[in-house]
Amino acid sequence: xxxxxxxxxxxxxxSSLYIVSKELRSTKIAKDPHYDRAIKLTLKLRRSVRxxxxxxxGRIARQARNTVRDAARRCLDREGCKPQNVSIILNHCSDRLxxxxxxxxxxxxxxxxxxxxxxxxxxxxxxxLQRSSLVTDQTIRSLAQAKANQTAxxxxxxxxxDIQQRQIGRDLRQLYNLKANxxxxxxxxxxxxxxxxxxxxxxxAPTQLxxxxxxxxxxxxxxxxxxxxxxxxxxxxxxxxxxxxxxxDTIADMLPEPGDQTES
Amino acid sequence: xxxxxxxxxxSELAHIGSxxxxxxxxxxxxxxxxxxxxxxxxSIEKKEEEWRNRASAMPEGTFAxxxxxxxxxxxxxxxxxxxxxxxxxxENPTTAVDSLKVFPxxxxxxxxxxxxxxxKWSGEDELxxxxxxxDLRNIAYHANMLPSLDEELREVSRRxxxxxxxxxxxxxxxxxxxxxxRGRN
Numbered sequence: 001x002x003x004x005x006x007x008x009x010x011x012x013x014x015s016s017l018y019i020v021s022k023e024l025r026s027t028k029i030a031k032d033p034h035y036d037r038a039i040k041l042t043l044k045l046r047r048s049v050r051x052x053x054x055x056x057x058g059r060i061a062r063q064a065r066n067t068v069r070d071a072a073r074r075c076l077d078r079e080g081c082k083p084q085n086v087s088i089i090l091n092h093c094s095d096r097l098x099x100x101x102x103x104x105x106x107x108x109x110x111x112x113x114x115x116x117x118x119x120x121x122x123x124x125x126x127x128x129l130q131r132s133s134l135v136t137d138q139t140i141r142s143l144a145q146a147k148a149n150q151t152a153x154x155x156x157x158x159x160x161x162d163i164q165q166r167q168i169g170r171d172l173r174q175l176y177n178l179k180a181n182x183x184x185x186x187x188x189x190x191x192x193x194x195x196x197x198x199x200x201x202x203x204x205a206p207t208q209l210x211x212x213x214x215x216x217x218x219x220x221x222x223x224x225x226x227x228x229x230x231x232x233x234x235x236x237x238x239x240x241x242x243x244x245x246x247x248x249d250t251i252a253d254m255l256p257e258p259g260d261q262t263e264s
Numbered sequence: 265x266x267x268x269x270x271x272x273x274x275s276e277l278a279h280i281g282s283x284x285x286x287x288x289x290x291x292x293x294x295x296x297x298x299x300x301x302x303x304x305x306x307s308i309e310k311k312e313e314e315w316r317n318r319a320s321a322m323p324e325g326t327f328a329x330x331x332x333x334x335x336x337x338x339x340x341x342x343x344x345x346x347x348x349x350x351x352x353x354x355e356n357p358t359t360a361v362d363s364l365k366v367f368p369x370x371x372x373x374x375x376x377x378x379x380x381x382x383x384k385w386s387g388e389d390e391l392x393x394x395x396x397x398x399d400l401r402n403i404a405y406h407a408n409m410l411p412s413l414d415e416e417l418r419e420v421s422r423r424x425x426x427x428x429x430x431x432x433x434x435x436x437x438x439x440x441x442x443x444x445x446r447g448r449n
Contacts, residue, residue: 017433023413024426028431069394071436076327083316085428087331088416091401094278095410098402198343 001206003255004047005054006194007104008213009246011050012056012064016096023092031118034214041212041248046103047258054104057193061101063186067091109196117192117199124240125183125218128233132179143168173230177217187218193242210254211237211245219245273307274378276300281367287360301344308337311377328390329380332373335397338416339370342409357376362407369400 014040020031029035043201045054072090075081144164145157152160169176194211201207213219234245246254280300287293296352315330343363358438380389406411417425 013436017436020413020429021433024422024429026426026430028430034437065395065398067436069391070431073327074435075432078431081428082420082424083327083330084334084420085425086327086432087334088413088420088425089429089432090331091335091416092413094398095401095405098398098405 001208002201003053003208003210004197004201005041005212005251006197006218007041007045007054007056008190008211008215009060009063009067010214011038011041011212012060012097012100013067013099015042016068016093019096021088024222037247037249038214041252042100042103044252044255044258048099048255049103052105053255053257054130054195055107056101056104057107057109057190057197059186059189059193061106063190064097064101065136067095068097069226076139079084099155107197109193110200113196113199114189114192117195118188121188121192121195122238124236125178125188128175128178128236129182130174131232135175136178140165140168140172155226160169170224170228171230172232173222174216174234175230175232177222181217183218187215191219191237191241191243194243198241209243210251211243212248212251213245215245216247221245223250225246227238273304274375275303276307277371277374278340280304281371284360284363284367287357288364291357293347293355293357293360295351298344298347298351301340301347305337305340305344308333308340312337326385326394328385331378332377332393332397335400336370336373336377338411339366339409341409342404346409365407366400366404366409369396369403372396373400376385403447 011072014035017029018039021035047053068090072086075086076083094160100128101236120166141161144161144167147164147168148160191211194209198207198209203208211219216222218233219237221229221234223229280297282292283297283300287297308349312330312333315326315333318326318330341358343366346359346362349355350357373393376393376396400411
């Protein structure tokens, strides 16, 4: 089966910043694992450029370019900021972003497909938001208590309920985050475009489409250091639209080494 | 009040454009082009300085204008240096071919700036100008007409740029966290 990776804005931005930070010899950014995760995928996709594995959409590119420009504008709001310095930073972050985009394929999307899928995406998130509204401290406490009552002897029920409460809170973290940060229109649009892409790909050949993102409220699962995950939103996206969302470094590990993959 | 764009800047550019086309056609570099480019760089430098002085007040569009003039100067200087080197080396017209690739985008940014002279910049004007600059830099990069980061850093304090860059990157992360909680536990 052919594999394609749609690269979301957050990954493009983090990779661009990482490269500029290396050029400027910034130790602060080079040490931040957030950027490391993104660059791992970007470099792998660059090596796979002939296989045309990495893709993006017009909406993703616009959002990425605007993110860099808006950040420059915010710098200028600060007193004492020198326009010359901001001009250099804007130039080189934009250049890096453009060089990364050149290693990916810009896919056209039919507007009617996007409009149709936009509605379906909103419906899916609306259902998820309804589910997330049930995730309150009180319901988590009640669930934990009920579980403790079933599994622990009366003497240990209180301790067991505390443990269960933490566990359930961790398990449902993605839904909880979704409630705290409801998706924005741009998130709906990006997912609708990616789903439209998948529909178009599968008419050509069996294709698995992965969405690389560091947004763990709306797309990628929350991955804990002990290997467990919270992925109610991610699973729903996969069940509804057959799009697998994950962190860029995880997706990089899933991809075959360049040259191993044969185009269908 | 910002001084008007020297009226001869666009006509000077038009002359350079046709001279470059001729160089490509005849396969020979015309030494006069470096003098013309030198006059263009001088005019652009004046505009860049005016807009840099205004940029501290920061009305809408000021930065976009400054950023555009600055990028025009960077590309024009690179072009001029390449022509100078090409003359010294009696290089075949690779430099002219590369310049010809860049010229339409260069002219477009310059004409856009001239059109905006004395007018109030809207958010859309600013965005359009920033897009044009991105297009110009993309073409200039592939034509080897863009100074490297190290070359750009010679004009400023590397330390200051680094601090500003770290604030810039932190701003993006804070913004993404605030609206999207992009994190990994």
